[in-house]
Amino acid sequence: MIPAMRDGRQADTERRRQRVATAVKNAAKDGTPISVSAIARQAGVDRSFLYRHRDLLELVHAAELEPAAQDPAGGSPVSRASLQADLANAQTRNTHLAARVQQLEKRLSQALGAQAWQESGLGAPTDIDELQRKITRLEQQNVELTLAADELKADLKAARAANRDLTRALNQRG
Numbered sequence: 001m002i003p004a005m006r007d008g009r010q011a012d013t014e015r016r017r018q019r020v021a022t023a024v025k026n027a028a029k030d031g032t033p034i035s036v037s038a039i040a041r042q043a044g045v046d047r048s049f050l051y052r053h054r055d056l057l058e059l060v061h062a063a064e065l066e067p068a069a070q071d072p073a074g075g076s077p078v079s080r081a082s083l084q085a086d087l088a089n090a091q092t093r094n095t096h097l098a099a100r101v102q103q104l105e106k107r108l109s110q111a112l113g114a115q116a117w118q119e120s121g122l123g124a125p126t127d128i129d130e131l132q133r134k135i136t137r138l139e140q141q142n143v144e145l146t147l148a149a150d151e152l153k154a155d156l157k158a159a160r161a162a163n164r165d166l167t168r169a170l171n172q173r174g
Contacts, residue, residue: 019043020056024063034064058172065169081165085158092154096147103143 023043027034039060040047050057065079114132 016043016045016049017053017056020045020050020053021059024059028063028066034060036060061172065172081162081169085162085165088161089154089158092158096150096154100147 020039020043023039024034026032027039027042032038036047036050036057040050050060065081
């Protein structure tokens with residue numbers, strides 16, 4: 001290759017690299033979402049340029065993981081990973097609450113059925129009623145223990161996911 005062509009090509013590459021670095025700094029400063037596509041678009045380069053230059057790609061990914069400058073509402077800075085962890089926790093909590101609602105609906109249905117049965121005069125004798133109450137208490141205790149175990153499992157799962165994300169982030173930086 002002719003030296004002048006090589007020098008021109010290297011200068012062009014360096015200008016594009018500088019535009020990418022500037023785009024990352026501006027996006028981090030402005031608090032705009034950072035992604036490979038967004039940075040490539042803002043810098044006026046092709047995404048493949050970022051993938052060919054691993055150091056620039058790592059710079060973009062590191063900026064992606066950094067917390068936003070400041071929450072517009074004036075709250076604390078948040079990162080994408082923390083928002084994903086919050087979403088996973090909310091989804092788990094939603095699943096638990098849906099199961100709890102279903103269990104309560106079933107208990108209400110049983111209670112209303114038992115009340116209708118009692119009021120009809122066809123109810124069971126009193127000693128069976130005491131046993132039924134004991135069974136109900138034990139079932140409730142069992143449900144509460146199961147829910148507590150499920151919640152602990154969910155917490156463990158969320159902690160493991162957060163640990164994996166942190167390890168992945170540390171490995172990508174290093």
